[in-house]
Amino acid sequence: MQLSTPVILYLILVNLIAFALMGVDKSRARRHKWRIPEKTLFLSALLGGSIGSIVGMQMFRHKTKHWYFVVGMPCILIAEGLLGYFILNR
Template sequence: MSPRAARHTGVLAEWSDERGFGFVETGGRRTFVHISAFDPAGGRPQSGDFVQFEVGSAPDGRPCAVRASRVHALPGHATRRPPRRGAIDWAAFLPVLAVAAYLWLAVARLGAALWFPLAYLVLSVLAYLLYAADKRAAVAGTRRTPERTLLLASLLGGWPGAVVAQQVLRHKNRKTSFQLAFWLAVAANLIALLVLTGGVRLLAA
């Protein structure tokens, strides 16, 4: 009977929920840990969690944490954790409310076709589902939805649903390069919307 591997206890010093991995720090040493090392019944890990784990080997031969579990506190440490990262940013919903108000104005006052708000609604639902599928794939370690697909859905008019998904699912909302490309797509979509619905004339009046 082989001896049981030693278990170590440390703090999840760095964690990317979007990418599904992070690093456990113990005694000044950092050990890589993937989401698959955690028991799903224990909930999703967060930066600042106390973690018990065994040391195994990754496919490339480097040490990594295996059979990891979250614990309430380390001996001699307070149970309080740092503030939870990734809380919903309610200000991000302001552009969604603004475009909803403009679409109502465009149909009611500018004579825009009713299919404009309907298209935004359908594409927003589609964008949300794409984000949800990508989030599940990130957790499971399976094939991801390409970022260009997410950005295309936003460019075509699904960005309100993308904003909701980013905040509710806490997905793609902290990656700077993606956020830059995303808001550029939103800006391009809004310019096209103003041109197609006569909003440019309204602004010029």
């Protein structure tokens, strides 16, 4: 089985959004402004944006001192990878 174009486009979009959310939240944190809830950051990863979240964490150096992000985001990526593997190979 092969990934369809809409699925690929969805994954690209959700990863770009997750990446942007990390950047926006970091910017707001620096300026002591209203922040994006951590639930929203995790939700964007759970919806398929784990790679974007991880890259955003590293690039913006955001949430890297919180163990639940440092451990949680890679765990979500692994779970999504396994889920994708099983869906594509059933």
